[in-house]
Amino acid sequence: MKLGIDEYAGLDSPLHRWDARYKLVGLLILVFAFSFVRDLRVLLAIALITAAIYIISGLPARFILRWLRFPSLIILVIVLTLPFLSGETVIASIGPLAVRQEGLLAALLIAVRFACIVTVGITLFATTSLLNSIKAMRALGLPLIMADMALLAFRYLNELGQDLSRMLTSMKLRGFRQRTLSPGGLKTFAWLSGSLLVRSYERSEWVYKAMILRGYGQSSSRPQGEFQAHPVDGFILGAVVIIAAALVTADILLGHNIAAILQ
Amino acid sequence: MHIPDGILPVGVTAAGYVATAAVTWYSLRKIKQKEDPRQDIPKASLMTAAFFVVTLIHIPVPPTSVHLVLNGLMGVLLGYYAFPAILIGLFFQAVMFGHGGLTTLGVNAVIMGVPAIVAAYVFRLSKIGNKESPRKDGVFGFLAGFVAIGLSVAMFVVILLTSLPADLNAAVEQAAIFALAIAHLPLMAIEGVITAFLVVFLRRVRPAMLGGV
Numbered sequence: 029m030k031l032g033i034d035e036y037a038g039l040d041s042p043l044h045r046w047d048a049r050y051k052l053v054g055l056l057i058l059v060f061a062f063s064f065v066r067d068l069r070v071l072l073a074i075a076l077i078t079a080a081i082y083i084i085s086g087l088p089a090r091f092i093l094r095w096l097r098f099p100s101l102i103i104l105v106i107v108l109t110l111p112f113l114s115g116e117t118v119i120a121s122i123g124p125l126a127v128r129q130e131g132l133l134a135a136l137l138i139a140v141r142f143a144c145i146v147t148v149g150i151t152l153f154a155t156t157s158l159l160n161s162i163k164a165m166r167a168l169g170l171p172l173i174m175a176d177m178a179l180l181a182f183r184y185l186n187e188l189g190q191d192l193s194r195m196l197t198s199m200k201l202r203g204f205r206q207r208t209l210s211p212g213g214l215k216t217f218a219w220l221s222g223s224l225l226v227r228s229y230e231r232s233e234w235v236y237k238a239m240i241l242r243g244y245g246q247s248s249s250r251p252q253g254e255f256q257a258h259p260v261d262g263f264i265l266g267a268v269v270i271i272a273a274a275l276v277t278a279d280i281l282l283g284h285n286i287a288a289i290l291q
Numbered sequence: 292m293h294i295p296d297g298i299l300p301v302g303v304t305a306a307g308y309v310a311t312a313a314v315t316w317y318s319l320r321k322i323k324q325k326e327d328p329r330q331d332i333p334k335a336s337l338m339t340a341a342f343f344v345v346t347l348i349h350i351p352v353p354p355t356s357v358h359l360v361l362n363g364l365m366g367v368l369l370g371y372y373a374f375p376a377i378l379i380g381l382f383f384q385a386v387m388f389g390h391g392g393l394t395t396l397g398v399n400a401v402i403m404g405v406p407a408i409v410a411a412y413v414f415r416l417s418k419i420g421n422k423e424s425p426r427k428d429g430v431f432g433f434l435a436g437f438v439a440i441g442l443s444v445a446m447f448v449v450i451l452l453t454s455l456p457a458d459l460n461a462a463v464e465q466a467a468i469f470a471l472a473i474a475h476l477p478l479m480a481i482e483g484v485i486t487a488f489l490v491v492f493l494r495r496v497r498p499a500m501l502g503g504v
Contacts, residue, residue, distance in 0.1 A: 033386050056393070063394045064301040095389040100295045106455070113463055114455075134455070142297030149296070149393040153386045171319055173332060177372075178379045180336030181343070185383070188337075188344045209352050214481065218488030221345045221359065225368070225489075226497050228341035229334065236333040245329050 033150070037157040041086035047261040048156045048164035054268035055081075055152040059145045061272035067282040068133070070275055071140050077271065078144040085151045095150050096143055103142055110135040158182060167255055180235075188228060195220055292360070292447050292475075293381070293399045296392030299454045307398030314374050314404065321371040335372035338365075343380045350481060357478050363439030364486050366407035367414040367432070368493075368500055374404040398450060406442035410435040414490075428494050428501075429487040436486025437479050444475040 037044070043051070062074050082092060115130025153161055162182070166175040199220065206213045236244075299307075322328050342365055349356040365373045378400045384390040391399045417431035448471045452464055493500050 059296070059394055060301060060304070063297070063299070063304055100293070100390065102451070103295050103297070106298065110455070138297050140297075142295060145296035145392065145394055146389060150386070150389075152393075158386070171315075173319055173322060173328065174315070174375055174379070176329075176332050177336045177339060177375060178382070180333060181339040181376075181379055182383070184337050184340040185343060188340050189347070192344050192347065206351055207353070209350070209481075211484070214350070214484050215488050217348060217350055217359075218485045219492055221348065221361070221485070222489050222492040222496065224345060225338065225341050226493070226500070228337040229497060229500055232334040232337040235337065236330065239333060 033153055034157045036087050036091065036154055039086050041084060041155065043081070043085040043151065043155045046264055047255055047257045048160050049167055049255055050257060050261045050265040051152060051156065052161065052164050052168065054265045055148055057272045058268055059148050061275045062141055062144050062148070064276050065141060065279050066137065067279050069282060070279045071137060074144045074275060075140055078147050081151055082147055085155050087151065087154055091154070092147055092150060095146055099142065103138065107135045107139050163254060184228070188224065191227065192224060195223065292443060293384070293391030294395045294447065294451060296394050298451070299395055299398060303450065303454045304394045304398060307395065307401055311378060311397040311400045314401070315378060318371045318374045331372065335369055335376055338369060339376040339379055342376070343383060352477055352481070357481065359485060360403070360440055360443070360482060361486065362403045362407040362443060363410035363436035363482065364489055366409070366411035366439060367435050367490065370411055373407040373411065374400070377404040377407060402443050402446045402450070406439040409442060410439035413438050425491050425494065428490045432490030433483040433487035437483030440479045440482040444472065444479065448472065
């Protein structure tokens with residue numbers, strides 16, 4: 029199992045240096061502003077802003093392609109079918125299918141918003157280690173139980189993933205081949221999942237004892253001391269919030285009237 | 292069955308976050324009422340990781356394959372920890388694999404997490420009467436798995452189709468809902484059967500796990 033979201037967290041760029049708490053707040057506000065956009069001109073603006081953020085982050089281009097190369101099936105289905113299913117203004121015909129302007133614009137809107145939100149979201153979590161991102165969430169008010177659960181689950185994801193691949197290998201070595209759906213096959217998959225669940229349950233009992241021995245539960249303070257914000261961090265946050273507000277305002281003022289622009 | 296970024300209007304994604312915050316708050320309140328709430332955190336966390344890993348298993352359904360969701364079983368095994376666990380799992384899926392999304396995290400948590408809580412109550416019905424039997428476990432396990440994924444599919448389809456930034460006529464919308472529901476029927480049956488097998492397996496191997504975290 030490959031968990032490579034933060035493999036470039038060690039690079040040095042303005043985004044990497046930005047305080048993780050401010051970055052979390054700023055970029056989340058920005059992606060929500062992106063999801064507000066419905067106007068074609070503002071859509072172009074968010075594509076440019078996204079490109080700028082990605083270039084500033086210094087992440088390699090092939091890195092983001094990992095997330096964008098295979099967009100989810102839902103996005104593909106919607107983007108490929110909406111131009112034929114939605115709207116009334118026919119602008120072209122492909123055989124018996126009519127391409128409709130409203131559907132085409134809606135598909136464009138979804139595709140661009142998807143790419144921009146995913147890129148900024150991935151940039152947010154790729155420029156800080158996931159551990160620090162969770163600590164930043166805790167510092168921002170994430171409940172202690174949630175933060176502890178997230179950190180512990182993250183800690184064991186890789187190990188349990190390796191357990192699973194070992195179990196799958198040993199199943200294959202013992203002759204298990206599942207190519208069709210059968211009750212026996214489902215039972216085997218259920219027992220495989222069950223074994224993994226029982227193993228992790230048993231391991232958790234040892235983990236808890238080890239944690240208690242190391243003083244777990246003695247302190248519940250928020251990890252404020254781990255983050256040191258500089259004035260420049262606040263300045264960048266302010267700039268990002270202004271950009272987000274400008275996008276929303278522009279979109280409202282332009283009245284979402286995307287059809288009128290093309291006519 | 293996660294809604295990706297970019298499709299839903301901001302009102303729906305914000306409502307998803309508000310609903311998720313409310314359910315998480317309620318779950319955490321219930322957890323904190325326990326005598327020592329911290330004792331169960333490692334258990335719930337490792338199970339969260341295990342469920343995350345289990346969802347990577349692909350089950351062949353020719354000509355394609357499906358992956359398990361098991362939100363019903365999460366409800367049965369984790370109780371009030373199920374919703375926070377699903378929220379954390381979805382967050383990791385979004386940032387590690389790009390399944391689901393950041394703006395849609397709240398909506399997706401409601402789609403997957405609320406049915407898990409319903410499944411926990413469905414399975415609790417099996418405790419009515421004092422006779423325990425593998426068949427009873429199996430039947431209620433199937434119901435928990437089937438109902439949970441069925442509710443998830445229903446919420447997913449309705450939220451997706453009513454929130455598209457395009458007008459579909461009623462006939463197209465009904466056809467899409469029908470097609471999506473039919474397409475998910477095999478998954479619902481598989482989830483139900485696997486949950487039933489798993490509940491019977493756990494009753495034999497580690498009955499304490501069925502008592503909830």
